[in-house]
Amino acid sequence: xxxxxxxxxxxxxxHVARGARMVSFAGYRMxxxxxxxxxxxxxxxxxxxxFDVSHMGQLIVAGAEAEKGLESVLPADLAILxxxxxxxxxLLTDDGGIxxxxxxxxxxxxxxxxxxxxxxxxxxxxxxxxxxxxVVLDHxxxxxxxxxxxxxxxxxxxxxxxGVEQLGFMTGGAxxxxxxxxxxxxxxxxxxxxxxxxxxxxxxxxxxxxLAGEEEVKPVGLGARDSLRLEAGLPLYGHxxxxxxxxxxxxxxxxxxxxxxxxxxxAGWPRIxxxxxxxxxxxxxxxxxxxxxxVREGAIVVDADGDEVGKVTSGGFSPMLEAPIAMAYVPSxxxxxxxxxxxxxxxxxxxxxxxxxxxxxxxxxxxxxx
Amino acid sequence: MSVYxxxxxxxxxxxxxxxxVGITDFAQGQLGDIVFVELPEAGRQVTKGGEAAVVESVxxxxxxxxxxxxxxxxxxxxxxxxxxxxxxxxxxxxxFFRLRLADRSQLEGLMDAEAYQAFVDAP
Numbered sequence: 001x002x003x004x005x006x007x008x009x010x011x012x013x014x015h016v017a018r019g020a021r022m023v024s025f026a027g028y029r030m031x032x033x034x035x036x037x038x039x040x041x042x043x044x045x046x047x048x049x050x051f052d053v054s055h056m057g058q059l060i061v062a063g064a065e066a067e068k069g070l071e072s073v074l075p076a077d078l079a080i081l082x083x084x085x086x087x088x089x090x091l092l093t094d095d096g097g098i099x100x101x102x103x104x105x106x107x108x109x110x111x112x113x114x115x116x117x118x119x120x121x122x123x124x125x126x127x128x129x130x131x132x133x134x135v136v137l138d139h140x141x142x143x144x145x146x147x148x149x150x151x152x153x154x155x156x157x158x159x160x161x162x163g164v165e166q167l168g169f170m171t172g173g174a175x176x177x178x179x180x181x182x183x184x185x186x187x188x189x190x191x192x193x194x195x196x197x198x199x200x201x202x203x204x205x206x207x208x209x210x211l212a213g214e215e216e217v218k219p220v221g222l223g224a225r226d227s228l229r230l231e232a233g234l235p236l237y238g239h240x241x242x243x244x245x246x247x248x249x250x251x252x253x254x255x256x257x258x259x260x261x262x263x264x265x266x267a268g269w270p271r272i273x274x275x276x277x278x279x280x281x282x283x284x285x286x287x288x289x290x291x292x293x294x295v296r297e298g299a300i301v302v303d304a305d306g307d308e309v310g311k312v313t314s315g316g317f318s319p320m321l322e323a324p325i326a327m328a329y330v331p332s333x334x335x336x337x338x339x340x341x342x343x344x345x346x347x348x349x350x351x352x353x354x355x356x357x358x359x360x361x362x363x364x365x366x367x368x369x370x
Numbered sequence: 371m372s373v374y375x376x377x378x379x380x381x382x383x384x385x386x387x388x389x390x391v392g393i394t395d396f397a398q399g400q401l402g403d404i405v406f407v408e409l410p411e412a413g414r415q416v417t418k419g420g421e422a423a424v425v426e427s428v429x430x431x432x433x434x435x436x437x438x439x440x441x442x443x444x445x446x447x448x449x450x451x452x453x454x455x456x457x458x459x460x461x462x463x464x465x466f467f468r469l470r471l472a473d474r475s476q477l478e479g480l481m482d483a484e485a486y487q488a489f490v491d492a493p
Binding site for chain 1: 402403
């Protein structure tokens with residue numbers, strides 16, 4: 001099988017110059033690590049990590065029918081979404097499967113939507129087909145995306161883009177940063193306080209230099225991005241979510257807003273409503289694995305007779321807990337915290353226990369909270 | 371005492387009919403942070419090119435192959451307590467297991483340090 005060569009992102013040379021090991025991911029050449037995954041992971045939890053996530057798809061959905069159109073394909077209540085506020089949501093199939101997960105922000109007369117890098121082309125095709133003809137869909141290919149994550153991210157960014165410290169979790173706004181404008185939101189994928197910064201690709205290297213020049217900041221690769229989101233209990237599309245999983249099975253019921261749940265009018269509603277009322281047959285749970293050996297994606301969940309009843313969708317070693325952790329789909333009867341789960345990987349049996357997620361507490365900056 | 375290297379990035383240090391096996395510095399660098407090592411038990415027969423150990427980094431699991439045939443005589447107990455020894459001192463304290471050589475002639479197909487370095491440096 002021949003594969004297309006990896007596409008090159010705007011910060012490619014920047015990563016290489018900082019000693020990153022580059023790998024193929026989502027069709028792009030991307031940094032997996034710089035000094036080491038565990039060190040970068042801990043640095044993010046203690047200080048501030050700079051992530052290049054420019055592979056992600058940044059979309060503008062505009063037009064008088066944009067809100068209504070988006071509400072037909074995702075279960076969020078966009079009608080009550082205020083200016084500059086973000087919502088986590090899911091693009092759905094007609095039978096409630098997940099096409100992608102995303103962040104949608106109301107921004108003036110349009111919605112700014114960030115989708116996964118590996119799925120963006122499919123998402124665009126799906127949206128083009130499903131949204132009303134009056135809705136304009138723009139893929140901002142010349143826009144880069146950085147994430148600055150960790151407890152010191154706010155100190156750093158407040159020095160360089162004064163005012164960002166006023167943002168609460170899941171809000172965003174336009175700020176001056178490094179001599180130009182950037183859209184900055186207080187959000188991320190690590191469980192830590194932090195920001196995501198959307199700016200023109202032509203300026204991203206200068207801004208990355210500016211951020212990485214601060215003593216609290218180190219660049220962090222995809223390896224730690226994955227271990228951080230796993231500890232935070234956040235699912236990864238294509239692994240923990242796909243078109244065969246529903247929001248309720250995936251334990252993402254919070255993304256199905258109250259009004260939408262009652263009124264419907266979005267793809268997959270009948271099945272989702274049924275699963276809310278009757279319970280799903282299986283559920284995504286967190287697992288603490290006995291011993292030190294990690295259990296990876298693809299390991300199977302077996303019952304007492306050894307028959308396959310589920311599967312591990314993400315697994316690895318938690319640098320903060322210094323223990324193996326995983327996410328898996330298990331039968332609902334075994335999905336409560338404390339339930340004993342038996343796993344098989346490469347012919348070897350592992351014991352695990354369901355435990356609540358996140359594995360490491362979130363430290364988001366929620367306005368109104370202390 | 372001689373040290374040989376494999377194309378799978380294991381080293382084997384031979385003293386008489388006894389040998390010590392581990393992974394090379396290049397291998398540990400490629401694997402990244404090692405968090406667990408599954409080692410063969412004493413008494414197990416391993417065969418050249420066959421799976422002998424599993425090394426788990428944060429990212430992924432990788433097999434470690436036996437460089438030669440032999441009987442495992444000892445696994446490194448220190449790796450159980452501190453798997454990161456395989457990162458910090460891969461060709462010393464971070465050794466994986468010892469074995470009794472079954473067929474010394476198998477060593478002839480392996481690389482010496484210079485040949486291994488050239489192998490690693492090849493584009």
